[in-house]
Amino acid sequence: MIMRETMMLRDAWLITRKDLRIEIRSRIITNQIAPYTLLILVLFGFALDADTETLRDTGPGLFWVSILLVAILAIQRAVDIENSDSAQDRLLLSPISSLSLFIGKAIGLFLQLIVLEILMMIAMVTLFDSSIDNFLLIIVSAIIATIGIASTGTLYGVLATGLGVRETLLPILLLPVLAPVVVGATRAFGDGFGRVNADGWAWVGLLSVVAVLYTVLGMLAYGQLLEEA
């Protein structure tokens, strides 16, 4: 039993490494998606009249909205990797289980998003002159929220594939599902940045429920969708 689980995790890690290696070599995340993330922050600055106090207050929300927009690009990119050159067919022919595939792809997406979040956090602290009050709350809420985004994104990425309308269908399906993540993470970040009077840890509770729920659902449904995508 333990042997099987170890094998499953090893396979998942292989998938993660494959995805990350492709991303590092193609440099699409670093050359295109990361600058896009920064661009969104700058545009928010223009849109909000360059008022630093307003930007500090709305910073947590702007952060997570930007991450969601960027996540959609990263998810589409993760799906494209498998669709090009019939890579997915070969993966399905390999002895790797769909569960390992899901976990591997979700971890890959999680790590990419974490890198983008770190970049964005540095930009936000610099551009918006924000100061962090509670580091632990910020880190824990960011990790849990990103788990939720990565697992939901991996499931919905494959769900919207093969219908010919992925670019438009994916945001409609994904964003409402991730709305609780945005609400919870924004509140937790607001508390972490000392900008709102909210119990950030209570919102981490909401984020944890969503993250666990959608990860389990993703594990159950991914295999069925993969075969026909």
Place this chain on the structure above:
Amino acid sequence: MGALLLLGIPTLVIFAFFLSPEDDNMKDAVRLLYIHVPMAIFAYVAVIMTGIGSVFYLWKKSRWWDTVAHASAEIGLIFCGLVLVTGSIWGRPTWNTWWEWGDVRLVTTLVLFLMLLGYLALRQVPANPEIRAKRASIVGVITAINIPIINRSVEWWENNTLHQKSSLTDGKLENLTLFTLFLGLMLTGVCYLWLMTHRFRVGWLQTEIENEGALGVLQERIAESTASSAETITKEDGEEEVI
């Protein structure tokens, strides 16, 4: 059921606006609750039904369950939208705001509404009906699972919510108010069943047309190809023509 609604709705209006008393705290705004609360309950029932239909479709691969899930989601979307509208109208005099972002139940109801929009958008995508049904079923299950989060959220984050506790379980309502609320609940239930019956029938017929349409086209093509090959053979033989 239609006749029952035709009689029941004017009765509810009479009870809600003329016979039932105003509330001590909510004043006349309480009258909105006679449709807001039943619709909220049946919006949840509709989404749960979509979830059940989706689970059974994934299990049995039955078109019947898929049509039930689809029909219920459409009705759930309408009820959910009306809950949000009536809730906002009720919230203005009671909470002094149209919308409160800090209220978890309100926000999650909106999320449910948006998820139903996504579900129905997926339903409209031109694709293989079986593939579309399977994917919609997975989205349907996820949407239904969102319901407990909505219901439990008030208890989990009580300090962060404006939403009042259920007036029904508090036992503070007067007899006539309670009767009107139950009348509203019963009528909304009948309305849900009536709409479900008709939407299911339309959905079922739509699929029949789609299937028969495809089969008809296929048969036409087969007939055409058989006729043209027969024509070629007879022309080559040069004996007789087949029209």
